Amino acid sequence: RTLSDRSLAAVADLIRSGRAKRIVVMTGAGISTAAGIPDFRSPKTGLYHNLARLNLPHPEAVFDIDFFREDPRPFYVLAKELYPGNFQPTVSHAFIALLARKGLLRMLFTQNIDCLERAAGVPPELIIEAHGSFATQRCIECKTPFPDDAMRAHVERGDPPSCPREGCDGLVKPDIVFFGERLPDAFYEGSSIAAQADLVLVMGTSLTVHPFAGLPRLAPEPVPRVLLNRECVGDLGTRADDVLRLGTCDAGVRDLADALGWRGELESAWEE
Numbered sequence: 001r002t003l004s005d006r007s008l009a010a011v012a013d014l015i016r017s018g019r020a021k022r023i024v025v026m027t028g029a030g031i032s033t034a035a036g037i038p039d040f041r042s043p044k045t046g047l048y049h050n051l052a053r054l055n056l057p058h059p060e061a062v063f064d065i066d067f068f069r070e071d072p073r074p075f076y077v078l079a080k081e082l083y084p085g086n087f088q089p090t091v092s093h094a095f096i097a098l099l100a101r102k103g104l105l106r107m108l109f110t111q112n113i114d115c116l117e118r119a120a121g122v123p124p125e126l127i128i129e130a131h132g133s134f135a136t137q138r139c140i141e142c143k144t145p146f147p148d149d150a151m152r153a154h155v156e157r158g159d160p161p162s163c164p165r166e167g168c169d170g171l172v173k174p175d176i177v178f179f180g181e182r183l184p185d186a187f188y189e190g191s192s193i194a195a196q197a198d199l200v201l202v203m204g205t206s207l208t209v210h211p212f213a214g215l216p217r218l219a220p221e222p223v224p225r226v227l228l229n230r231e232c233v234g235d236l237g238t239r240a241d242d243v244l245r246l247g248t249c250d251a252g253v254r255d256l257a258d259a260l261g262w263r264g265e266l267e268s269a270w271e272e
């Protein structure tokens with residue numbers, strides 16, 4: 001076994017003793033709900049439960065590439081609400097940035113498209129945005145990039161832009177991975193990193209969307225896997241060295257920071 005027991009204190013010991021220094025973090029929408037961005041699947045508050053007004057055939061259609069081709073407007077209604085710039089990182093984002101600053105973060109795999117990891121100061125080379133992000137956009141047919149400032153204006157008006165290239169009338173879409181699209185190469189190229197982790201931290205994800213949901217399994221036993229989430233997800237908890245800390249991610253990272261003696265540093269990094 002790697003841990004003395006299945007507690008955050010034992011995880012903190014592992015980090016402090018220098019035995020965990022290639023930490024791989026895997027995140028989802030739950031780390032951003034405290035910033036005011038809804039997640040997808042939480043009952044009542046999740047986006048998929050609140051899309052009735054958009055008249056979709058089913059909620060996930062809003063992120064479906066075939067549906068988008070037919071009708072891009074529902075996505076653009078949502079894009080206006082989710083567009084980066086209106087939100088501040090949470091203390092969970094600040095914790096990941098602190099791991100990076102201490103040289104302990106091997107890689108962050110995120111499913112989030114809100115760019116809050118970068119905003120919190122996680123270096124871009126340590127982030128794999130598995131589902132893309134709102135940072136760039138292009139034509140879905142000929143892939144011609146579309147300028148950022150024009151995109152912002154279109155999103156504010158809820159008006160789907162079309163391709164700027166003469167002779168192409170393709171729709172423009174942020175470089176977010178829709179259902180029916182391949183994940184970025186960086187995800188597949190980076191997967192081996194998950195297999196080399198000496199500690200895995202899973203935060204704020206229901207682990208329901210593949211292939212991302214398979215990442216925690218890539219860490220070989222007995223590499224400890226810590227779950228900071230409201231509910232139990234995936235196969236977390238089935239291995240002897242899995243540590244479950246159910247509750248909010250923010251409370252979880254604060255407990256872990258307390259155990260590490262990093263709490264003051266974490267709070268001041270977050271307030272910056």
Ligand code: OAD
Pocket residue numbers: 027028029030031033034039040041042046063111112131177178179204205206207208209228229230231233247248249250
């Ligand atoms: P989900 O909405 O599926 O899951 C969010 C998870 O975080 C749930 O388990 C919640 O219980 C938990 N949660 C919410 N708020 C929390 C908090 N403050 N503290 C702790 N836990 C909290 O979101 P994802 O797993 O990110 O893909 O969803 C995966 C993918 O499905 C998304 O990237 C998106 C979506 O379709 C695309 O759009 C391509």
